[in-house]
Amino acid sequence: MQKKITILLLCCTFGVTEGFSQMSAPRPPRRTTSTLLADNVSFSKQRHALDSAITKHINSSEDELPADDLYDTWGTTGVNAGRVEIAQVPDSIYFDCTGYIPPIEGQxxxxxxxxxxxxxxxxxxxxxxxxxxxxxxxxxxxxxxxxxxxxxxxxxxxxxxxxxxxxxxxxxxxxxxxxxxxxxxxxxxxxxxxxxxxxxxxxxxxxxxxxxxxxKLFDFELGEAKLCRYFMVKSIAFDWSNQTKTKQKGKTANSNRLYHKVKSGQTLSHIAERYGTSVSKICQLNGFSRKKVLQPGQRIRYN
Ligand SMILES: [Zn+2]
Known part of the structure; x- marks a missing residue:
């Protein structure tokens, strides 16, 4: 059965198109950086380093920490700890979804x-x-x-x-x-x-x-991954960022600076996540450090 995936997901070259979660995952083929990246694109050093890390990750064996060749940090401060800006993520990304088990079955x-x-x-x-x-x-x-x-x-x-x-x-x-x-x-x-x-x-x-x-990855009705192995185009994987940018641009036209009023218990990570930005950008805009303790009622700039 060939699943029709409406989003642009590129199945890898071994032609596996279904989410056989019970299937043992064959090793992905060795790939060079050039097969992962669009040609004629100039990369920053940081981005090049990330490309290399991802290539290494695809070819790597078991790690002590999961994907530690891909992530710089093992932060426990919040969901966004160690987030890489989308601009720095390569145009095509790969991951293996064999072994997926739905967290729970439900509507x-x-x-x-x-x-x-x-x-x-x-x-x-x-x-x-x-x-x-x-x-x-x-x-x-x-x-x-x-x-x-x-x-x-x-x-x-x-x-x-x-x-x-x-x-x-x-x-x-x-x-x-x-x-x-x-x-x-x-x-x-x-x-x-x-x-x-x-x-x-x-x-x-x-x-x-x-x-x-x-x-985009899982069918929650069938309880399985839509594909075993994904090569996903960045612009599709993170298409939400265009929507949030458009929205923010619209707001920026009326007022260049956008502020958030801090509520009790909120951290910089909450606020960054809410507005699709990063903690470092908020710190830069407000001229304080990541260790800044936020006070309820305080207005901080996020754009
Ligand atoms: Zn929710």
Whole structure:
């Protein structure tokens, strides 16, 4: 069966087009940098370094930390710790989605995209409080935290394939930071904590800190990955960034400077994530350091 994928996903050359999660993953073929990148593009040094890291990652064997050749940091401060600017991500990105196990089976009740004046960087899956939620792939738990104004009790897992997954609104977290988990291993129980109006799982997939619509990768009705191995064009993977930029440009026309009023419990990472920017950019705009302690009611510039 040949699945028709409406988004531009380029299946790799070995012609595997289906998400056989039970299939053992053959080693990806060795690839050179030139097969990953569009020709005639000039790259900054930083970007070139990242290309090399990704090529090395594709060809690498087991790492002590998942994908540690791809990520500079193993931060536990927030979902966005160590995020790479989209401009620095190569035009084509690769990851292996064999071994995927759906975190939970249930109806998708809210999709990735603009929602209530903010951007929803994941999907919501209906569940009952206490339902077990599993890790989507093998990996290592990077963050377990409580975020009152957003994710509630949440877990971030970094996977061997370079993706990170985020699980929000748990009633109980069952893993610890640094713990190795297998695909399908229960990491928490479903709940309604944080910014949530009913029991559900908020589920995100990220690559180098940048969200990708999980429904581009996984079929939540069938409970399987849409493809085993992806070569994904950056402009498609992160198409949301154009929408948020357009929106921000529109706002900029009226007022060049945009501010956010800090609410209790919010951190720089929350604010950066909310507006699709980075902590370092916010620090630069406001002339303070990443260690700045935010006060509720304080206005900080984010654009
Ligand atoms: Zn959500």
């Amino acid at each position: 998708v009740t809210s999709r990735f995209g603009p929602r209530w004046k903010r951007y929803h960087y994941g999907i919501d899956i209906k569940l009952n409080i206490g339902d077990p939620v599993g890790a989507a792939f093998d990996g290592k738990v990077r963050i377990t935290k409580y975020d009152r104004g957003g994710y509630g009790s949440y877990v971030v897992v970094r996977h061997n394939n370079g993706l990170e997954t985020v699980y929000g609104h748990f009633s109980k977290i069952l893993v610890e930071e640094g713990q190795t988990v297998r695909a399908g291993e229960i990491i928490g129980l479903g709940g309604n904590t944080g910014r949530s109006t009913g029991p559900h799982l908020h589920f995100e997939t990220r690559f180098l800190g940048n969200p990708i619509n999980p429904e």
